[in-house]
Amino acid sequence: MKADTLKKVFPIISITVVVFIAVTLLGLTDTVVRPRIEWQKEQKIQDMLKEIFPDMTEYTLEDDIYMIYSDGAEIGFAFLAVGKGYGGNIDILVGLENETTVKGVTIISHLETPGLGARVTESSFRDQFAGLNIDDVALKRDGGQIDAVTGATISSGAVVDAVRATAMEKVKSLEKRE
Amino acid sequence: MDKFRKQFIAGIIVANPLFVLALGLCPTLAVSVTIDNGLAMSGAVIFVLVASNIVVSAIRKFVPNMVRIPIFIVIIATFVTIVDLVFQAYIPALYETLGLFLPLIVVNCIILGRAEAFASKNPVVNTIADTLGVGVGFALALVTISFFRELFGTGSLSLFGVDLFTLPVLGEHPITIFILPPGAFLVIGLLLALFRRTGVTKSE
Amino acid sequence: MNEFIVIFIGMALINNIVLVRYLGLCPFFGVSKKLGPALSMGMATTFVMFIASVATWPINQYVLIPFDVKYMEIVVFILVIASLVQMIELFIKRTSATLYNALGIYLALITTNCAVFYLTLWNSLYDYSFLESIASSLGAGIGFTLALILMSGIRERLDIADCPRSMRGLPIAFITAMMLSLALLGFGGML
Amino acid sequence: MLIVIILTGIGLVCAVIIYLVNAVVPRKVQGLEKTEEIASILPGINCGACGRPDCFAYAQTLTKDANVVTKSPCTFVMLDNERLERLEKALGVTLDASQMSRKALIHCNGNSEVIYNYSGVETCKAAAQLLSGYKKCPYACLGLRDCLEVCPQDAISIKPENGVAVIDPERCTGCGLCLAECSQNLIELVPVGTKIAFLCNYAPLRDIPGREKCDAGCTHCRKCYKSCEDEAIVWNKERAIPEFDIEKCTRCGKCIEACEQNTLAEIKIAAEAPVLSHVGTMPGGHCAVPER
Numbered sequence: 001m002k003a004d005t006l007k008k009v010f011p012i013i014s015i016t017v018v019v020f021i022a023v024t025l026l027g028l029t030d031t032v033v034r035p036r037i038e039w040q041k042e043q044k045i046q047d048m049l050k051e052i053f054p055d056m057t058e059y060t061l062e063d064d065i066y067m068i069y070s071d072g073a074e075i076g077f078a079f080l081a082v083g084k085g086y087g088g089n090i091d092i093l094v095g096l097e098n099e100t101t102v103k104g105v106t107i108i109s110h111l112e113t114p115g116l117g118a119r120v121t122e123s124s125f126r127d128q129f130a131g132l133n134i135d136d137v138a139l140k141r142d143g144g145q146i147d148a149v150t151g152a153t154i155s156s157g158a159v160v161d162a163v164r165a166t167a168m169e170k171v172k173s174l175e176k177r178e
Numbered sequence: 179m180d181k182f183r184k185q186f187i188a189g190i191i192v193a194n195p196l197f198v199l200a201l202g203l204c205p206t207l208a209v210s211v212t213i214d215n216g217l218a219m220s221g222a223v224i225f226v227l228v229a230s231n232i233v234v235s236a237i238r239k240f241v242p243n244m245v246r247i248p249i250f251i252v253i254i255a256t257f258v259t260i261v262d263l264v265f266q267a268y269i270p271a272l273y274e275t276l277g278l279f280l281p282l283i284v285v286n287c288i289i290l291g292r293a294e295a296f297a298s299k300n301p302v303v304n305t306i307a308d309t310l311g312v313g314v315g316f317a318l319a320l321v322t323i324s325f326f327r328e329l330f331g332t333g334s335l336s337l338f339g340v341d342l343f344t345l346p347v348l349g350e351h352p353i354t355i356f357i358l359p360p361g362a363f364l365v366i367g368l369l370l371a372l373f374r375r376t377g378v379t380k381s382e
Numbered sequence: 383m384n385e386f387i388v389i390f391i392g393m394a395l396i397n398n399i400v401l402v403r404y405l406g407l408c409p410f411f412g413v414s415k416k417l418g419p420a421l422s423m424g425m426a427t428t429f430v431m432f433i434a435s436v437a438t439w440p441i442n443q444y445v446l447i448p449f450d451v452k453y454m455e456i457v458v459f460i461l462v463i464a465s466l467v468q469m470i471e472l473f474i475k476r477t478s479a480t481l482y483n484a485l486g487i488y489l490a491l492i493t494t495n496c497a498v499f500y501l502t503l504w505n506s507l508y509d510y511s512f513l514e515s516i517a518s519s520l521g522a523g524i525g526f527t528l529a530l531i532l533m534s535g536i537r538e539r540l541d542i543a544d545c546p547r548s549m550r551g552l553p554i555a556f557i558t559a560m561m562l563s564l565a566l567l568g569f570g571g572m573l
Numbered sequence: 574m575l576i577v578i579i580l581t582g583i584g585l586v587c588a589v590i591i592y593l594v595n596a597v598v599p600r601k602v603q604g605l606e607k608t609e610e611i612a613s614i615l616p617g618i619n620c621g622a623c624g625r626p627d628c629f630a631y632a633q634t635l636t637k638d639a640n641v642v643t644k645s646p647c648t649f650v651m652l653d654n655e656r657l658e659r660l661e662k663a664l665g666v667t668l669d670a671s672q673m674s675r676k677a678l679i680h681c682n683g684n685s686e687v688i689y690n691y692s693g694v695e696t697c698k699a700a701a702q703l704l705s706g707y708k709k710c711p712y713a714c715l716g717l718r719d720c721l722e723v724c725p726q727d728a729i730s731i732k733p734e735n736g737v738a739v740i741d742p743e744r745c746t747g748c749g750l751c752l753a754e755c756s757q758n759l760i761e762l763v764p765v766g767t768k769i770a771f772l773c774n775y776a777p778l779r780d781i782p783g784r785e786k787c788d789a790g791c792t793h794c795r796k797c798y799k800s801c802e803d804e805a806i807v808w809n810k811e812r813a814i815p816e817f818d819i820e821k822c823t824r825c826g827k828c829i830e831a832c833e834q835n836t837l838a839e840i841k842i843a844a845e846a847p848v849l850s851h852v853g854t855m856p857g858g859h860c861a862v863p864e865r
Contacts, residue, residue, distance in 0.1 A: 008596075011245040012588040018249050019584025022256040022457055023577045029260055030453060036267040044270065109274075113358065200552055203407035204496035245591060247493060248464040252584075255457040263453055278503055281456045285499045287408040358567065359402050360560040367556030374548035441583065449576040458583060465587035469594045542694050 049078055052095035052104035065170055068095070076103050079170045083162030085110055086117045086154045094163050099171050102137060105129040105163060110155075117155035125149050125156065129163065134171070137164040185307035186314075196319035196366075197373050202288035205279050206320050207362035211331070214338055216324030218272040220317030222261045222280065227289050227316075228309045230254040231297040235305040238298045250293045251284065258284045288316060326365050331356030386517040389510070393521030399497045400529040401563035406497030410530060411555055413491075415541075420534035421527070423491075428523025430470065430492050431501055434463050435519035438502045439512050446506070459502045467493045497526055532562055607636045607663075614659045616649045623647050639664040649746040675747035675762035676740075677728075679720075679755075682772035682836055683737025685710035685790070701756035710790060712774045714738050714759050720751035742840055768824050769817045773836040791836045800831035 045066075049056055055070045059078075066078040078095040088111035095103040107121040119125065128146045129137065138144025139153075139160055148156035196206060202223075209219045230253050241249050262280050265273040273280070283289065292312055297305045329335055333348035355361045399405050406427070413423045438459050446455055492498060501522050505515040536558050545554050612632035623631045623645045634641050642664060650656045651668070661668055691700050691707040697719040705711040716736035721729040728744035729751065731737070740751075740760075752760050759774045773790040793813040798806050805821035806828060808814075815828070815837075829837045 009592075011242045012585070012592050014240065014242060015245050015248055015252075015588035015591075016581060016585045018252050019457075019461065020577070020581040022252050023454070023580045023584075025256055026259050026263075026454060026457065027577055029263055030451075033263045033267045037263070040267060040270045113354070116354070200411055201408055203411070204405050207404040207407070244595060245468075245588065248461060248468060248587070248591070251460050251464045251493065252457060255460045259453055259456045262456065278500065278507065281503055282405075282496050282500060284456060284460050285494050285496045287494050290494045359404060360564045360567065362404065363556045363560035363563060367553045367560065370556065371546075371549045371553035374553065445576075445579055445583070449579070451576050451580075454576070454580060458580060461584060461587055465591055468591050472591070472594050542696060542699075544695070 048093050048106055048108065049095070051106050052078060052093065065174065077170075077174070078103075079166060080108075081162040081166035083158035085112050085158040086152070090120070090155070090158055090162070092159060092162055094167060096134075096167060096171070099174070100133050102129045102132045102134065102163070102167070105159075107159070112152070112155045117149075117152045119149045119152060120155050120159050122149075125159075134164065134167045137167065181304070182307040185304060186311040188308075188311055190311055190315040190318065194315040194319060196316055196323075197370055201291055202286045202316060203366075205282055205286060206323060207359070207366070208279050209276060210320055210324035210327055210362060210365075211357050212275075212328045213321060213324045213335065214272065215275050216320045217317075218265075218269070218276060219279070219283075220313075220320050222258075222265070222276075223283055223286065223288070223316055224310075224313035226254060226257045226261060226283055227292065227313045228306065229257045230289060231293050231305045231309045232302055234293045235297040235300060235302050241298070246298060247290075247294070250290060250298070254289055254293065255284045288312060322369065323362070323365050326369075327356045327361055331361060386513060389514055389517045390521035390524075393518045394525035394528065395566065395569045398525045398529060398563075398566050398569075399500070399522045400526055401559065401566045403497075403500065405500045406495050406526055409491050409495055410526075410533065410559075411552065414530050414533040414537055414555070416538065417531065417534045420530040424523070424527025424530045427492055427495060427498065427526050428520065430463070430467060430495075431498050431519040431523045431526075432516065433466055433470070434459075434498055434502055435505055435515045437462050437466060439505065439510075439515050442506045452506075455503065455506055459506075460499060463498055463502070464493050497522060529562065533558065536562075608632045611635050611660070611663055614650065614656050614663060615647060616653075616656075635664060639666050642666065642668065649748065651747075675749070676742055676745050676765050676767070676840075677747060677749065677751055677760050678763045678767070678770055678840075679714060679738050679740055679759050680761060680770075680772055680774035681712070681714040681737055681757075681759050682790075682838070683714055683716070683732065683735040685713040697754075698756045706757065712757050712759070714755075714757060719754045719756065720760065723750045723754045725750065764819065766819045767817070767840055768819065768822045769828065770838045770840050771814060771817075771836065772838055773814075773834075790834060791832075792834060794833075796831040796833070797828035797837060800827045801825075802827070 049059055049066060049068060053068045053070070053075060056068050056075070057070050059066045059068050061067075064079060067074060068076050068078060076095055076097045078093060081092045081094050083090040083092060090110040090112070091108040093106045093108055095105070097103045105126050107126070110118065110121065112118045112120065125146075132145055136145045137160060138146065139157055140147045144160065146156070146160055148160075196202060205219055205223070209215045230250075233253050234250055258281060261283070262273075265276070265280060292309055296308050300308070325335075329345070330348065330353045333350070333352035334344035335342040353361075356365065393399065397403055400407065400410050409423055409427070414420045441458055441462065442455060446452055446458070501519055505518060510518060533555070537555060540554055540558065549557075608629070609632075612629050615628040615632055628647075631647060642660070643666070646668070650660055657668060685708045687707055688709050689704075689707050691703065693699055693703065695717055697715045697717040700706055700715045700717055706713060706715050708715065714737045716731050716738055718731065718738075720738055721727075721731065724745075725748065726744045726746055728741045728746075729738050730741065732739050747762055747765075749762055752758070752762065757774065771791075791814060795808060795815075797815050798808045802825075803821050803823055805818045805823070806815045807818060809816050824839060826839065829835070829839060
């Protein structure tokens, strides 16, 4: 009886053993690799923020607003905005000098069509945001200062609206906190 | 040694997974936008293919027939997750571009296909030859496709950041359709036809 | 209610899982020679997609996220899918033989179907709620079946059309797929 | 560490589910054994002539109701005595093969003259749309392989000299699939024993306007009728064509020589009930396995 049940139950044991080995192996690799991944993420945010605030030395994260310091003095804050683009979501990192003027904008990820919508990542479009007042952050046709990337009005509009709306929302939440 | 070589060559020309058997298409089309992606994906696929098939052929005697597919797939998934973690930690740039298609190597028809058809029936040595051949065949095909797509799609070629050259006319006005999904189908269709025309593969 | 429809249409047409996301191409080209097998393959895949997303959602929500082991999803999801397909195949084989005759051959193909696995990853990446993930799985399934039916309709006519010798068979199928995916690009930006 | 145990638990659950489904679901559904037994007798070529998608489905209907076999017989089994006995034993029903089994025959000798050069889609159905065919006779066989494609036994071939389809009586199992395919409905199922084939489908009425349409077909001259000594030929008055009586005909061949238009031909079958040995090895006809 013993050998027979063993034979019948053997498939179950084999799957469980294989899964057990797989899971433990992965657990080990993860513990080895996890610090490195955290460092990479850290590094990525660091580079992103440095792009907008070149003279940044360190930053603190207070419930999804990055406060930027240069040798102790606060020089602005940054936050994430998500625009509904043509191909999908566009993640944007927005930096503000103070409650009213925009320091700079960088596109973190997008699914726009290459050659058209993807041109919102080019500096020619992004530099228009620098130094603008939040109220002026709109497309020229909507009375703003920013002219859209030719042939990609949906993507440009999406970026602009996202920056403007999230900026206002974050400024309000900052005022509430002070 | 001769058998090793014959098996290896077979994987590349006669049974080239991509152009002859039309297997493993899913990652190929999505990822072959630039040569860097192509190389990264081929590297990952070759590693997973060889490693998992070696393990599969090593334990082929202990695996009960009824549950052999789930067990093979778990082994392949483990190696893919290892590659996923290593890419995430050490080559984040490529990890971003490959995105969701890195985990998809698990369901890549080539790997399970080879495991099921070959590795589960032959000793380890032959499996190494076969998987290396198939892996290199897949890599060659993938790189050719990405070469054409990047050349026509962006007008310029760059290898890991180093800009090789830019085409005169295409540089400014590249044919962007080659980077879009339809371009991928077009390139593979034409390459298949070219291979059939030049007799590399037999036509239907 | 309407965000379910948005997700459903999104998965079925805009991000059509075959022609825009290039997934499930191995069965797509292998089975689309005739309408009959194409339809039964589409239905089998939709059914497996539905069951797979129903099964993987609780695991993702109550096991992977609380323990912060997101990287494990690859192993766990594929294990669940493989066991599901194996279970369904055994079940159909024993109960109705004609259904097994029509579907059985493709059920084994579904385990290595990139579309089903991608769908579970997509649901966990976008953190869909339970109902949203069901909507997206049905959308993807219908999108897959739609692409298969369109393709098999065209390929049946292609067999009698006289295209050049070296283009016959797979190459012309790829060129047709290109045109289909061009057409579906038109849906982009709708939502 | 806990996560490892939980995930292994999930693996265990999956394994147990597969094991349970494998053990609990009845390995043999009651009728399944009988159906499989009958299916083993059937040829397994899934030709669909019996009106079911495949042999397995036909076996299923037979297990439910045995005398379905008399209404829609499997023509293949009828010709193969050894399988016939096994089927009779399995179903507990006696079958009389001779009058049930049929053979397909194409009524055209094909030497009608070609009147225009057709270069459209290569199928008979398409060619027939255009002035009903590129041949002078509107009922002539166009030889564009429609019937050939569908025949599970590969019994049909095209005569190179005049491009007309011919059915090899040895291979043909009378499944009747080609009847529906022929756009000129030239093909008719005739009893196995027929000896003389009447190769003209030109609606043989005496006074049809297009009479001079085909000089190769039957001109209703009745020479064959007169030439036959053993009255094996009966002249059908309304259709004005000869009809052959199987028992009386002695294959003397006089009527074939008498007919100047050579619309008559002898059906040569070696043995009375041809042994279709090669059929067993046929790959699954046109079943739906996805060819790579």
